[in-house]
Amino acid sequence: MNKSTSYAGITLAHPIIAASAGTTRDAEQAVKCEDNGYSAVVLKSVQEEVLMRYNPFPRFAVLRSGIKGYESTTFYSYEQAYYGDIDDYAETVRRSKERVSIPVIASINCINPESWAHYAAVCEQAGADAIEIVPTCPTGLLIRDPAHDIHSITLAALQACKQKVKIPVIPKMSRQMANPLYTAICLDKAGADGLTMMNRSTGIEIDIETQKPILFGGLAGHGGSWALYSILRWVIVTYPQVKIPISATGGVMTGNDVIKCLLAGASTVQVATVLYLKGYAWVQKMLAEINAYMERKGIQRLADIIGVASKNMLSMEQYDRKTRYFAYCDHELCVACGQCENVCIYDAIQFVDKKPIIDREKCDGCGLCKSICRPGAIQLAVKEELAR
Ligand SMILES: Cc1cc2nc3c(=O)[nH]c(=O)nc-3n(C[C@H](O)[C@H](O)[C@H](O)COP(=O)(O)O)c2cc1C
Structure with a gap:
């Protein structure tokens, strides 16, 4: 059974990529990703905003809301960026490239317009196979201030990076953009090599006894299996409108979730929450589920299912x-x-x-x-x- 797929011009053994998170924070974690069977690794984002390099404590909570039988689970987290500056990050990219044979995708998050190109160039020089540009961190400065026009910022960042580097540049989008489909179309036209859809949303949980926001007291990243359906929605409507491949991320936890993302039009998926909750080796269960599906449906090449559900979607x-x-x-x-x-x-x-x-x-x-x-x-x- 052939599960290989191509993403931003890079051929991968299968579609499941370890997403940027604490689980990909350094070369040791990149090795863990390869050893456990992920097809590529997106390193933890390096951020220009220095404050964002320091974690508050405690910062993770699994939240369950709703009523018995109808609960939704949220992985609520405030994990800050890569611990160092761009030069430290270059070392991490270099060490990761030395130690793994799977593609290593660097991830950058800048606040000054001119920094995007510089950060991208440093990552390219350090050997990154591609770069994700992430103005969409759910707690980052750019999303935190509603006065920022994330659409224009993302486009400008893409253009700056594309002028500077030859490796693929992939914007990571957010549901918190005003019109994600329009932004996706503009990014495609502006030369993006792929689209990662979507970063987590920003959320908050309140303790009704203390009447304060929980944990460290502020806004946090808000993700979990509930996010899958909105990711599928954005992938399925974007797929027919763009030429570039899409990587789906948000709520993907099982092999069947991967299949849904591919059917909607994604070429790859990126997973983070499930690594925290079930461990790195979980990917093997997902791959076994995909194998079982391919066998049951008589599918020889997994890539053949990309976008099939999009073509089957009816208009109102x-x-x-x-x-x-x-x-x-x-x-x-x-x-x-x-x-x-x-x-x-x-x-x-x-x-x-x-x-x-x-x-x-x-x-x-x-x-x-x-x-x-x-x-x-x-x-x-x-x-x-x-x-x-
Ligand atoms: C604890 C945590 C830290 C994350 N850090 C980053 C990050 O540094 N950069 C980034 O682009 N995305 C980051 N993400 C988002 C993930 O890469 C992923 O796109 C998102 O969580 C959706 O996938 P999931 O539902 O499998 O977690 C983080 C997610 C989590 C849960």
């Missing part, structure tokens, strides 16, 4: 608004949890003798009861074809 005008459905229950599978009755806003479900009885006339066919039925007892069938 094309949605089927005629076929109506009704829900029915397989009582053999039903465990009488009562959840379907709770969620039916059409009052179509009533429990009789601990069995859900679904009124076909009242049932709207909205699909919510089927969606929350864990044993899969509730299914949908076609009720009618409306003439409209």
